[in-house]
Amino acid sequence: MxxxxxxxxxxxxxxxxxxxxxxxxxxxxxxxxxxGSFYIDPQKTVQKINHENAVVIDIRPTDMYRKNHIIGALSISAAELRNNPEKLEKYKERPIILVCETGEDSRKIAAIFYQKYYDAYSLKDGMRSWNKADMPLIKE
The missing domain is CATH 1.20.5 (Single alpha-helices involved in coiled-coils or other helix-helix interfaces)
Known part of the structure; x- marks a missing residue:
């Protein structure tokens, strides 16, 4: 000593x-x-949708959303969420999974909502990982 x-x-x-x-x-x-805590993989996303009534928000441009999107996903642009975060107020008690093409934009928005005490996630690698995992999509 x-x-x-x-x-x-x-x-x-x-x-x-x-x-x-x-x-x-x-x-x-x-x-x-x-x-890294904001990221969620496609399998966990499905679990949250099925068991925790998660809401999926697709922040890609509307034309990309219309081409294909996750079943039940809502289309709300990233700019709209940044300027009007109250849009998600009614979903505050549910997990929110944000989706973009690569996962980067949705991670930034998930961080904003996490700071406001939302249970917010970003689909890791975005729609690319969803497609790679061969998960179901819907077209409009």
């Missing part, structure tokens, strides 16, 4: 820098985990 106290007292700058590095590594890891 005396050796540790001796080391710390004689190398205070080194110990201080070590503590700062540890704190920064923990912060980076927490941010990484937090960003």
């Amino acid at each position: 005396q050796e540790i106290v001796f080391f710390i007292s004689h190398h205070a700058v080194l110990v201080g820098l070590f503590c700062i590095v540890i704190v920064l590594l923990l912060l980076v890891e927490l941010i990484r985990i937090r960003r």
Whole structure:
């Protein structure tokens, strides 16, 4: 124990820098985990739809939505959700799964709604992963 106290007292700058590095590594890891927590895969999406009455919001342009979309999905543009977040107020008690083509835009919007205490997710890799998993789609 005396050796540790001796080391710390004689190398205070080194110990201080070590503590700062540890704190920064923990912060980076927490941010990484937090960003990933918005993502949901197609299988879990189906589970949330079937068992938790999740609502799916497709934020792609309307023409892409009309070509194909997840069954039961609502079409609301990303801009509309950013400018008018109250549109989803009636779904606050249900999980909300946001969908775009790649998963990036929907992740950003999911983060906004998560901060407002919504149970919000982004379909990981968007419609690409849904198609790759060969999940059902509907056309208008």
